[in-house]
Structures are given as C-alpha cells and as structure tokens.
Amino acid sequence: MFFTKFFMRYRERSQKIKACIFDLDGVLVDTAIYHYRAWKKLAQSLGFDFSKEDNEHLKGVNRISSLKMILNWAGLQKSEEEIERLAELKNQWYKEMIGMMNAGHILLGVEDFLKELKEADYLLAVGSASKNAEALLMKTGLRHYFDVVIDGTVVSESKPDPAVFLKAAECLSVDPVCCVVFEDAQAGVEAALRAGMMVIGVGKVEDLREACEVVSGLHELNVKKLCSILKENAN
Numbered sequence: 001m002f003f004t005k006f007f008m009r010y011r012e013r014s015q016k017i018k019a020c021i022f023d024l025d026g027v028l029v030d031t032a033i034y035h036y037r038a039w040k041k042l043a044q045s046l047g048f049d050f051s052k053e054d055n056e057h058l059k060g061v062n063r064i065s066s067l068k069m070i071l072n073w074a075g076l077q078k079s080e081e082e083i084e085r086l087a088e089l090k091n092q093w094y095k096e097m098i099g100m101m102n103a104g105h106i107l108l109g110v111e112d113f114l115k116e117l118k119e120a121d122y123l124l125a126v127g128s129a130s131k132n133a134e135a136l137l138m139k140t141g142l143r144h145y146f147d148v149v150i151d152g153t154v155v156s157e158s159k160p161d162p163a164v165f166l167k168a169a170e171c172l173s174v175d176p177v178c179c180v181v182f183e184d185a186q187a188g189v190e191a192a193l194r195a196g197m198m199v200i201g202v203g204k205v206e207d208l209r210e211a212c213e214v215v216s217g218l219h220e221l222n223v224k225k226l227c228s229i230l231k232e233n234a235n
C-alpha cells in the first residue's frame, strides 16, 4: 500500500524533476569508510565488534542514533552523559581521519556529473545527517555546486526520517515530487521514499533494494542516463 502510493506518484512526475539532492558521505566524498573505522574503533574500545554488514544499518544515521544502535547491539547501557562523551570521542577520531581530506577524496565522476546537471539547470542540494558536512564540502572544494546544504546542524531528525530531504526541497522551493535523491544508505533510501521522492541508490543492489535504480558510483551517470532512468520509472 505504502509503496504502491509512491510508485503511482513516480508516474505523475515523469518529466518534471527539477532538483537533485545528494547525500554526502559515500556518495560525493569517500568518507563512509572513515565513519565505519571510527565506529569500529569505538566499539572495540568497549569490548565489542560489528561487521561491515551491520555497518550498512549505520550509514545515513546521525551520530547519537548510530551510537545508540551500537550500544544496543552490544547489550550495553550508558548514561546520556556517557553517550555524549563517547560520541564526541568517535567524532574526534573521525576528524583526525579526514583531517587531510582534499579534492582528491571526491568520488569518481562526481564533479563531471554535478557540472552537467548545473548546465542543464537542475537545482542541486546536499541532504546529509553529518554535522561535518559544510567543513567537508569546503575542504574538497565542492560547496559552490550546491544551491542549498541541509545537514545535521540544520535538521535533528535522523534518516530514515524524511525531514532532511523535505527541508532541502522546501529551501529550494521545489515540490518533493520533483526531486530525485542519490543515496548510499538504506536509511537514506527509506527517508527519500518517505519524503515522496524518487531515489537512485549508490552502492550494491543487495543493500539498496528499494531504490528505483542502483549505480556503483556517480561515474556511471550523466544527464542523458538520468533522464532515461526517470522516464523508465515513470512508466
């Protein structure tokens, strides 16, 4: 019922996508691995470990919610004060790991695709759970491509809540139905669907089954291919 409603909306919007909303970590920049490593280090310091498969559930989820999920997997209970301290520790490790980040960490094909989208007059936004998003966009030189950046400092609800994408659409003054989202996280795909947006997965099909199309990276896309994906999914 839920999905039928959204697939019917896909049909309505066929040609009218006006805005592209990009997740940041793992879609535009190669940082998903550092979030994973920093969380793993924290989990191990607590005498626990988790797998790459478990990590798929953490992608897209904000810092505190990720930590609560890890503590829950480990069967550990911590005070709110301790949770804040552990989240800050993970963030310190993560920031050390991304300290040297520059344009070399932009994922393959990203800049070509963004340039082409801008030339074709699409509005562009970032929709990320990260509180480090603005800093990363500046370090990598990607900030100027985006009309709007909605991140974890603007929206407190974590994906799969649709708030981050709905806020991006609102700031762009575009109906959610006219937006397409690019996401590498299961929680992000669900958030986009809940926002009533079409979503293209970036990663592996087995991790992102609900996306209308999955690519291994943005290097597989250009405006022509995007239009044909939008058209295919509109019929």
Ligand code: BG6
Pocket (backbone or CB within 6 Å): 024, 025, 035, 058, 059, 060, 061, 062, 063, 066, 091, 128, 129, 130, 131, 132, 133, 152, 185
């Ligand atoms: C998301 C990442 O983009 O941002 C998550 O996929 C991360 O792994 C979340 O937990 C919050 O990031 P930060 O930088 O605010 O800790």
Ligand code: MG
Pocket (backbone or CB within 6 Å): 023, 024, 025, 026, 027, 032, 059, 060, 183, 184, 185, 188
């Ligand atoms: Mg991501």
